[in-house]
Structures are given as structure tokens and as C-alpha cells.
Amino acid sequence: MAFQPKTPSRHRSRSEAKTPLTPSLLTGLNAISFASPTKAGGKGSDLTNPFFTNNVNASRSSSPVKRASGSINVSDSLQKQANTADAANRDEAGSEEVEVATNMDDVAANLDMMSLNTQSSSPGHTARLAAATGVPLNRRILSYHEAPPPSASDSMLSQQRELVRPLYGRPGALPTSTSTSTKTRKISTQPERVLDAPGIVDDFYLNLLSWSCQNVLAVALAESSYVWKADTGEVTQLGEAPEGTYISAVDFANDGNFLGVGVGTGEVELWDVETQKKLRTMTGHSSQVACLSWNQHVLSSGCGDGSIWHHDVRVAKHKVGELLGHQGEVCGLKWRSDGELLASGGNDNVVNVWDGRIGDVGAAGSRGAARWTKRNHTAAVKAVAWCPWQPSLLASGGGTNDATVHIWNTTTGARLHSLTTPSQVTSIQWSPHRKEFLTTHGFPTNALMIHAYPSMERVVEIRDAHDSRVLWSTLSPAGDVVCTGAGDENLKFWRVWEVPKVKKGKEVKEAGRGSTSSNILSIR
Amino acid sequence: MCASLVVLILWLLSILFQRGVYPADDFHMVKKYGQTVLVTQDLALENYLEKILAQMNKWLLTGSVTQIVLAIISKDSRTTMERWVFDINVVQQPAIDAPAPAKPESEIQAEIRNILKQIVSTVTFLPVIDEPTVFNILAYTSESADIPANEWVDTDPLAIEAGKSQQVKLRSFSTDVHRIEAMVAYRYEG
Numbered sequence: 001m002a003f004q005p006k007t008p009s010r011h012r013s014r015s016e017a018k019t020p021l022t023p024s025l026l027t028g029l030n031a032i033s034f035a036s037p038t039k040a041g042g043k044g045s046d047l048t049n050p051f052f053t054n055n056v057n058a059s060r061s062s063s064p065v066k067r068a069s070g071s072i073n074v075s076d077s078l079q080k081q082a083n084t085a086d087a088a089n090r091d092e093a094g095s096e097e098v099e100v101a102t103n104m105d106d107v108a109a110n111l112d113m114m115s116l117n118t119q120s121s122s123p124g125h126t127a128r129l130a131a132a133t134g135v136p137l138n139r140r141i142l143s144y145h146e147a148p149p150p151s152a153s154d155s156m157l158s159q160q161r162e163l164v165r166p167l168y169g170r171p172g173a174l175p176t177s178t179s180t181s182t183k184t185r186k187i188s189t190q191p192e193r194v195l196d197a198p199g200i201v202d203d204f205y206l207n208l209l210s211w212s213c214q215n216v217l218a219v220a221l222a223e224s225s226y227v228w229k230a231d232t233g234e235v236t237q238l239g240e241a242p243e244g245t246y247i248s249a250v251d252f253a254n255d256g257n258f259l260g261v262g263v264g265t266g267e268v269e270l271w272d273v274e275t276q277k278k279l280r281t282m283t284g285h286s287s288q289v290a291c292l293s294w295n296q297h298v299l300s301s302g303c304g305d306g307s308i309w310h311h312d313v314r315v316a317k318h319k320v321g322e323l324l325g326h327q328g329e330v331c332g333l334k335w336r337s338d339g340e341l342l343a344s345g346g347n348d349n350v351v352n353v354w355d356g357r358i359g360d361v362g363a364a365g366s367r368g369a370a371r372w373t374k375r376n377h378t379a380a381v382k383a384v385a386w387c388p389w390q391p392s393l394l395a396s397g398g399g400t401n402d403a404t405v406h407i408w409n410t411t412t413g414a415r416l417h418s419l420t421t422p423s424q425v426t427s428i429q430w431s432p433h434r435k436e437f438l439t440t441h442g443f444p445t446n447a448l449m450i451h452a453y454p455s456m457e458r459v460v461e462i463r464d465a466h467d468s469r470v471l472w473s474t475l476s477p478a479g480d481v482v483c484t485g486a487g488d489e490n491l492k493f494w495r496v497w498e499v500p501k502v503k504k505g506k507e508v509k510e511a512g513r514g515s516t517s518s519n520i521l522s523i524r
Numbered sequence: 525m526c527a528s529l530v531v532l533i534l535w536l537l538s539i540l541f542q543r544g545v546y547p548a549d550d551f552h553m554v555k556k557y558g559q560t561v562l563v564t565q566d567l568a569l570e571n572y573l574e575k576i577l578a579q580m581n582k583w584l585l586t587g588s589v590t591q592i593v594l595a596i597i598s599k600d601s602r603t604t605m606e607r608w609v610f611d612i613n614v615v616q617q618p619a620i621d622a623p624a625p626a627k628p629e630s631e632i633q634a635e636i637r638n639i640l641k642q643i644v645s646t647v648t649f650l651p652v653i654d655e656p657t658v659f660n661i662l663a664y665t666s667e668s669a670d671i672p673a674n675e676w677v678d679t680d681p682l683a684i685e686a687g688k689s690q691q692v693k694l695r696s697f698s699t700d701v702h703r704i705e706a707m708v709a710y711r712y713e714g
Binding site: 139140141142143144145146147148149150151157161 | 546547549550566568569572575576579590658659660661662663664665666667669671674675676677678679680681
């Protein structure tokens with residue numbers, strides 16, 4: 001070809017085997033000569049990185065002195081321009097050279113990052129270049145022939161994990177309260193005793209535990225009710241629910257002789273604990289009776305349809321009152337120990353406090369109206385508890401969406417305190433001897449917590465008290481042990497409070513129980 | 525295994541984790557060297573690193589590697605985003621079998637701890653990488669180095685253009701045999 005003789009000798013020597021090169025092929029060679037042969041095909045960087053394109057080749061393959069002559073071919077266009085032998089074009093080519101020269105600083109900065117292809121140019125020239133740029137020659141840049149493997153984990157999966165992480169997350173445990181009261185006593189975070197409760201129904205709305213003043217614990221396991229004598233550890237099956245239904249609530253009468261049992265079909269049964277006989281069945285409710293509360297001879301029952309009935313267990317016409325104030329299922333029901341007030345919580349997020357005075361037996365319109373109604377909770381109110389040492393105090397706790405405990409003054413109807421907890425409040429127990437109350441919680445903490453009143457400071461938190469949500473709790477008559485039940489089919493006994501020391505040793509419990517029951521008697 | 529290689533592994537893994545080259549799911553924490561270190565759960569990556577590091581080990585012991593570079597490259601545009609450079613200086617001519625480091629264990633552990641801590645802290649000044657990235661490990665070896673054929677190939681330095689690069693020197697690490705100086709260069713325009 002016409003331009004062939006014009007190709008500098010350096011180029012010819014480099015590509016002797018391929019002497020008859022077309023211009024396009026030559027430029028192609030220029031472009032790829034820098035990269036290693038194996039990588040050349042796949043390497044995009046030669047094209048994207050301006051420093052590794054033709055300019056770099058030029059700077060590498062020729063010394064600056066030689067390039068100053070202006071006869072160097074750098075690119076295809078330059079070559080063509082050179083071929084025309086036009087003086088003006090030569091000037092242009094010269095200016096391009098100057099630009100290359102100004103880029104030399106940058107190139108030099110990058111030179112130490114590069115390997116020098118010593119085979120392609122004369123050893124003498126390479127040595128001179130190496131000396132001029134201060135780059136050691138005996139260096140190679142190597143990389144492993146395989147590309148690193150892509151991540152094997154599914155990006156979609158990891159994204160989904162990211163999204164559900166908050167659901168698994170548990171709020172961080174708060175530092176334990178530093179009040180002096182906690183320092184003086186240690187609360188065991190281990191249960192004192194664990195009882196197996198096979199088949200206990202894992203239902204938030206039921207109330208399946210009750211501890212009588214005679215130190216007898218009643219528990220309903222599906223359709224059977226059992227009593228466990230805490231003193232002897234003796235277990236007796238009390239009775240069974242009618243065929244095809246289950247027990248939804250149990251509650252001991254205040255004297256501990258009778259057990260009220262609510263069943264899924266709406267009947268309320270009365271059992272004699274001593275003789276283990278069913279005394280009567282009181283019908284009338286249209287759906288499940290999930291909570292019961294005694295006030296002397298009156299057994300109040302909260303029904304799935306939102307009604308609360310008073311049953312006088314002594315008379316044949318048992319229904320002596322009806323309280324209508326809940327739109328949803330009544331899931332918490334507690335008489336104040338003096339029988340003046342009845343507190344109820346419902347699945348409609350409402351807390352009602354009712355006047356306890358019941359009209360004459362048989363009076364047609366003996367329907368009460370709530371003394372006051374509170375709608376502060378944002379979830380079902382299952383936990384309601386009257387304070388034993390300050391009768392006007394009522395604590396109520398909301399479900400999952402709410403997880404808040406409110407303390408009410410029932411005389412004025414004022415909300416005195418509120419406490420946000422990490423998870424749903426399933427029950428509240430006030431300590432009879434201390435200014436504290438215990439709350440039990442559901443998922444995710446499954447915890448027992450003790451709070452001081454009125455500071456609302458957390459005294460202790462026992463996380464993962466059960467393997468699943470803690471649903472029920474009941475306080476021993478002595479006021480020292482709390483029994484909790486959960487869907488994990490365990491009943492656990494926690495000694496969280498002490499009975500004030502009256503006597504030492506084994507008699508303490510007896511004395512404590514005696515004093516508690518005498519309290520109840522005196523209140524009556 | 526050469527002590528400096530152990531450190532290099534920790535270094536590389538924690539960079540791959542911190543810079544998000546591999547998702548966090550691929551790593552898990554292991555108690556090691558008196559602290560929690562990251563270990564990859566990705567078998568393919570583990571094998572890959574093992575192959576590379578086995579060769580590095582040989583080079584380190586013969587003193588023929590002068591620099592190891594971990595380049596983090598954009599997956600799509602193939603431009604180099606970050607270049608983690610480990611300069612390896614041979615303190616003394618090593619014997620063929622690795623001499624046990626005479627440095628007290630506690631001191632080495634403290635150094636490892638500091639190095640890993642510093643890598644975590646680099647996240648604060650390094651630009652956030654939004655795009656998916658891959659990495660490449662380069663070894664700068666002497667011409668005379670023993671190179672297994674077909675496994676290691678001459679390559680581009682994957683440099684970041686001088687005008688667009690910022691460099692930060694990191695902590696160094698030294699054993700009786702090697703002194704490793706670390707440096708990170710990252711693309712920064714603006």
C-alpha cells in the first residue's frame with residue numbers, strides 16, 4: 001500500500017509477521033496491544049478508560065524526543081492525515097502531539113500502575129523509559145484467571161428478609177430500674193415450679209386460671225376443669241364441659257368453695273369444689289362466656305355478644321341484671337373486692353366501670369348503665385385489675401395494637417398514669433403488699449413485668465417467661481406467688497413478691513394466707 | 525500459613541462486607557483472634573479466595589509479591605470504584621517455611637483489631653456505592669516470581685484516573701517477616 005513505507009520502523013519491527021496491514025487493522029492492533037492477549041477480548045476498560053487508549057500506546061511506544069519530530073502515527077485519522085502529505089494537516093497533527101505531550105503528566109502518574117511490556121520494545125529503550133519514569137521494570141501485575149463468583153444468595157430473598165426483619169425484631173431490653181427498692185431485693189427470673197397443662201387452649205379471650213383463697217388453683221384444659229391443691233400438690237379433675245364444647249372461663253367464689261365455669265356455648269356452671277359436683281347450670285347467654293367474676297353470691301359473666309349478666313346463684317331465676325355497654329366481646333371482668341364497682345374491658349377497646357348495686361331480683365328493668373366509659377385503649381382490653389390497697393385505682397391494659405397500661409381513678413374517672421409496654425398486655429396483678437403491679441405480655445417479649453406504682457418504674461422484666469405468649473395470670477392468696485399460663489401448655493409459678501415477715505419458716509405462708517383471707521373477710 | 529496472609533484474609537473479607545460487594549447475608553460472625561470476625565458463607569467465594577490466597581501464601585513466603593490490590597469495580601460500567609492497595613515490604617529474607625512470628629500474640633491481635641476497626645470506619649468517608657459491584661484481586665509480583673501457568677495472567681492495573689482519585693492511607697500491619705502498608709484510593713469527582 002501507498003502508506004506502507006511511511007510507517008515508522010518501530011511499528012514494523014513490532015509486527016513483523018503481519019507486515020501487510022490495512023490501516024483499520026493497524027489501529028485495532030494499537031488499541032488492543034496494551035492488554036494481555038487473553039484478556040483483550042473481554043476487557044472493556046481499554047475503551048472506557050481514556051488513559052489506556054491510543055494516547056497511552058503512543059507514550060509507551062515512543063520516547064517524547066522522538067515524538068517531537070511530528071512524524072509519529074498515533075491514530076487512524078492521524079495516519080491518513082500524514083498520508084496526504086499536506087503541510088497544513090501536518091500542523092494539525094503536530095498540535096495533536098502537543099496535546100499528547102501535555103497529557104504526559106497524567107500518564108506518568110499512572111505509569112507506576114502499569115506493567116511495561118518489555119517484549120514489545122527494545123531493551124535499551126525500555127530501560128531508558130524505566131529510568132526516566134522511575135518505574136521498576138521487574139514487576140508484573142497478575143490477576144487470577146477466573147472472575148470472582150457472583151453472590152449465590154438470592155437478592156429477592158435477601159430483600160424479603162430485610163422487609164420482615166422488623167417483625168422478628170424485639171425491642172431492646174431497657175436498663176433495669178435503678179430505684180433503691182430493686183437493689184434491696186432480688187427477684188428470681190426462674191419459675192419456682194412448672195406444671196404441665198396439656199391441651200390448654202391458646203386463646204387470648206379466655207380466662208382459664210383461678211386461684212382461690214383456700215390455696216386451690218383451678219385450670220381449664222380444653223373441655224375439662226382441674227383443681228390443683230397448692231398445699232399438697234394433689235390434682236383432681238373437677239368436671240367436664242358438655243359434649244362438643246369447651247370451658248372458656250373459670251373463677252373461684254370469694255370463699256373458695258365454689259367454682260364458676262363458663263363454657264363455649266354460653267352456659268354458666270356452678271361447681272362445688274369439695275364434692276366435685278356440678279350444682280347448677282345457668283343458661284341464657286347466646287355465645288361464649290369468656291370471663292367471670294364473683295361478688296359474694298352474684299356471679300357476673302361477660303359474654304361474646306358484649307353483654308354482662310349478673311347471676312344470683314342462690315335463686316332459681318338466676319339472671320338478676322344485665323349490663324349492656326360493649327359492642328364487642330367482653331374479655332375482662334373484675335369486681336372490686338367491696339362489691340361497689342365492676343370493671344369490664346371489651347374487644348371493642350372500651351373500659352367500662354359499672355355501679356355494683358343490683359336491682360331487686362326479678363325487676364324487669366334492672367339494667368345498669370356504665371358509671372363511666374373509657375375509650376383510650378386502641379386494642380382489646382383483657383387485663384383489668386383493682387388495686388387492693390387503694391380501692392379507687394383500676395389498672396387496664398390493652399392488646400397488641402395498644403400495649404399500654406392505663407391507671408384510672410374510678411371515683412373521678414381520671415386517667416392517672418399511662419405506661420407503654422413492649423407488647424400486648426394480657427393480664428395485670430396488683431401486689432397486695434407492695435406498691436407494685438405485675439403485667440404479663442404476649443408476643444414478642446412473652447414477658448412478665450413488674451412496675452412500681454406510682455412511679456411506673458420498671459422493677460423487673462422476665463423475658464421469655466413462656467415459650468409462647470403469656471395469656472393468664474393469677475395471684476396466690478398469700479400474694480407472693482403468681483401463676484402464669486400460656487399457649488406452651490405450661491403453668492409457671494413465680495415468686496415475685498414476699499409476704500411481709502410475720503413469722504419465720506414454714507409458717508410464713510400459712511400466716512400470709514390467713515391474713516389475706518382475713519382481709520377479704522373484713523372487707524366483706 | 526503466613527501470619528500476614530491471615531491478616532490479609534480478614535482485611536479482604538471485611539472490605540467485601542463493608543463495601544457491600546457481597547450481601548450481608550453471605551457473611552456470618554465468628555469469634556476468632558479474640559474478637560468477632562466475618563467469615564463468608566458463600567462456598568463459591570470461599571473456594572475462589574482460597575485458591576487465590578494459597579498462591580499468595582507461596583508468593584509471600586518467597587517474598588516475590590510486592591503489592592496486593594483489591595479493586596472494586598462497577599459491575600455494569602467496569603470502571604474501578606475503589607482500589608485497596610496493600611504494599612508488602614519484606615522486612616527480612618524469609619526462610620522457605622514460615623518462621624513463627626515472634627511478636628506477642630496480644631500485640632498482633634490488637635493490631636488486627638485496629639485494622640478491622642479502621643476498615644469499618646472508612647465507610648464514613650468513602651462514597652456510597654449504589655450500583656452492583658464486583659471485585660478483582662491483583663498481585664504485583666516480581667518478574668522472577670513463580671507463576672502457575674494458565675492460572676494467573678497479566679492484567680490491566682485497574683487504576684483510577686489520577687485526576688479523579690482520592691487516596692487515604694490506612695494502618696499498617698507488621699509481622700517479623702512482612703510489613704504491610706494499606707492504602708485506599710477511591711473515585712471522587714467533585
